Amino acid sequence: MVKDVTSIRVRYQETDKMGIAYHGNYFTWLEVARIHLLDSINCPYSKLEEAGYFLPVISCSCEFKNPAKFDDRIEIEVCLREIGQVRINLEYTLRRDELILAHAKTSHAFVNEHGKVVRPPKDFATSANGETTLGDV
Amino acid sequence: MVKDVTSIRVRYQETDKMGIAYHGNYFTWLEVARIHLLDSINCPYSKLEEAGYFLPVISCSCEFKNPAKFDDRIEIEVCLREIGQVRINLEYTLRRDELILAHAKTSHAFVNEHGKVVRPPKDFATSANGETTLGDV
Amino acid sequence: MVKDVTSIRVRYQETDKMGIAYHGNYFTWLEVARIHLLDSINCPYSKLEEAGYFLPVISCSCEFKNPAKFDDRIEIEVCLREIGQVRINLEYTLRRDELILAHAKTSHAFVNEHGKVVRPPKDFATSANGETTLGDV
Amino acid sequence: MVKDVTSIRVRYQETDKMGIAYHGNYFTWLEVARIHLLDSINCPYSKLEEAGYFLPVISCSCEFKNPAKFDDRIEIEVCLREIGQVRINLEYTLRRDELILAHAKTSHAFVNEHGKVVRPPKDFATSANGETTLGDV
Numbered sequence: 369m370v371k372d373v374t375s376i377r378v379r380y381q382e383t384d385k386m387g388i389a390y391h392g393n394y395f396t397w398l399e400v401a402r403i404h405l406l407d408s409i410n411c412p413y414s415k416l417e418e419a420g421y422f423l424p425v426i427s428c429s430c431e432f433k434n435p436a437k438f439d440d441r442i443e444i445e446v447c448l449r450e451i452g453q454v455r456i457n458l459e460y461t462l463r464r465d466e467l468i469l470a471h472a473k474t475s476h477a478f479v480n481e482h483g484k485v486v487r488p489p490k491d492f493a494t495s496a497n498g499e500t501t502l503g504d505v
Numbered sequence: 506m507v508k509d510v511t512s513i514r515v516r517y518q519e520t521d522k523m524g525i526a527y528h529g530n531y532f533t534w535l536e537v538a539r540i541h542l543l544d545s546i547n548c549p550y551s552k553l554e555e556a557g558y559f560l561p562v563i564s565c566s567c568e569f570k571n572p573a574k575f576d577d578r579i580e581i582e583v584c585l586r587e588i589g590q591v592r593i594n595l596e597y598t599l600r601r602d603e604l605i606l607a608h609a610k611t612s613h614a615f616v617n618e619h620g621k622v623v624r625p626p627k628d629f630a631t632s633a634n635g636e637t638t639l640g641d642v
Numbered sequence: 643m644v645k646d647v648t649s650i651r652v653r654y655q656e657t658d659k660m661g662i663a664y665h666g667n668y669f670t671w672l673e674v675a676r677i678h679l680l681d682s683i684n685c686p687y688s689k690l691e692e693a694g695y696f697l698p699v700i701s702c703s704c705e706f707k708n709p710a711k712f713d714d715r716i717e718i719e720v721c722l723r724e725i726g727q728v729r730i731n732l733e734y735t736l737r738r739d740e741l742i743l744a745h746a747k748t749s750h751a752f753v754n755e756h757g758k759v760v761r762p763p764k765d766f767a768t769s770a771n772g773e774t775t776l777g778d779v
Numbered sequence: 780m781v782k783d784v785t786s787i788r789v790r791y792q793e794t795d796k797m798g799i800a801y802h803g804n805y806f807t808w809l810e811v812a813r814i815h816l817l818d819s820i821n822c823p824y825s826k827l828e829e830a831g832y833f834l835p836v837i838s839c840s841c842e843f844k845n846p847a848k849f850d851d852r853i854e855i856e857v858c859l860r861e862i863g864q865v866r867i868n869l870e871y872t873l874r875r876d877e878l879i880l881a882h883a884k885t886s887h888a889f890v891n892e893h894g895k896v897v898r899p900p901k902d903f904a905t906s907a908n909g910e911t912t913l914g915d916v
């Protein structure tokens with residue numbers, strides 16, 4: 369399965385009056401990591417949507433171990449765990465230096481523009497399994 | 506011209522580490538007030554979009570007089586100042602009790618689904634001028 | 643245990659280009675429901691913070707059953723499931739009319755202003771168990 | 780006066796159902812540019828806050844010329860226009876490739892932790908005027 373690492377820098381807008389990053393914003397950071405992973409396997413999400421595929425989140429969860437603060441550089445490791453017939457599961461670990469800040473998961477369905485669940489495009493499954501796609505050649 | 510008053514309650518998510526509401530969030534509150542004003546003249550924004558009209562913001566500004574804090578109930582007075590051929594201008598005053606928190610302005614163009622600037626629907630102009638529309642009878 | 647129902651109206655700002663509410667925003671709505679529940683048991687969150695107690699989220703999850711759309715009125719049922727020594731667990735169901743949109747959970751620790759985990763204030767435990775507090779009399 | 784250029788990539792979370800970036804999010808991007816400019820003159824904002832200085836926004840405005848879309852790489856040019864006794868003014872231009880997306884302005888006051896307006900720290904004024912500070916040597 370495919371792994372990727374990306375990083376974000378915590379914005380002031382993402383903090384709350386507790387002086388830490390608001391928990392809901394972590395899901396935006398997971399998105400950044402997910403988009404980066406899709407880039408890395410040559411399946412940019414914008415191209416998927418152009419081809420009529422959408423990947424709504426059907427479930428998500430996060431465990432917060434240590435708070436993220438303004439201006440922190442956070443490394444997000446993301447792993448595409450499983451590709452089912454119609455859904456994919458991703459797992460994430462967020463770190464500042466060596467300190468683990470959070471573990472998270474998201475599951476996504478492939479749907480078409482009418483919201484109907486569909487199979488992933490063939491290219492995607494091939495790339496996500498780490499095989500070379502024709503498009504790469 | 507049409508006036509309306511609505512209110513919001515400041516969410517924890519909307520605060521930042523300075524302990525006050527983040528300035529960018531005021532524009533979301535202006536949206537809440539604008540949507541409410543459109544309801545009040547019987548032109549709900551969702552109906553406008555269904556009819557193929559969109560109202561993107563083409564300029565906006567805000568002057569911050571006093572900070573808004575978590576859990577504040579804020580009253581937003583909104584006034585539909587002018588309806589031009591293809592754009593509308595709104596002005597807003599935000600208050601907590603009698604204290605003015607901010608003054609703001611937004612301008613919007615009417616565009617169709619292709620992003621092309623168009624004239625407002627007739628019903629809208631009539632309602633926005635405070636006249637009774639046939640739809641009301 | 644304590645139950646409460648509140649409702650929100652989906653803001654345009656909360657939608658994304660898929661035409662539905664972005665998943666991360668549900669956690670802001672859960673906050674709105676949580677704040678409302680704390681009000682209902684006479685323990686407003688702002689008072690808790692003034693007394694030196696904070697309730698950071700230590701884990702959260704959401705299962706999305708049906709998409710929420712712009713302008714939807716969403717009813718959020720929230721239930722304070724358990725009060726442990728130092729943490730509380732809440733469960734949420736989000737509905738539009740009779741349709742279930744999502745199920746969600748959050749866990750929170752009580753911490754003091756230095757981020758150290760502490761026991762909930764006595765009043766809180768009493769109120770959360772549905773007993774009358776002296777403050778109510 | 781000081782100039783800087785930084786760039787952001789539009790997040791899915793930042794789009795709305797019109798398929799473009801929500802206008803209020805531009806102010807978050809301006810923050811990213813501002814933080815980057817302060818880094819570039821060796822006055823990181825986090826250090827300013829540690830030293831007891833805060834820079835709340837006292838006014839802001841934006842003119843939207845062309846929409847920003849999901850995944851766009853946007854270049855933000857920021858210019859520290861004026862440093863008054865107690866406030867600073869910044870101007871921003873946002874571009875995708877050569878296309879101008881928006882012009883924006885923000886004004887900020889220097890305040891202390893009690894919200895009282897104060898003069899900028901000496902180091903800041905020196906750095907912002909492009910002079911070498913002792914800290915740089």
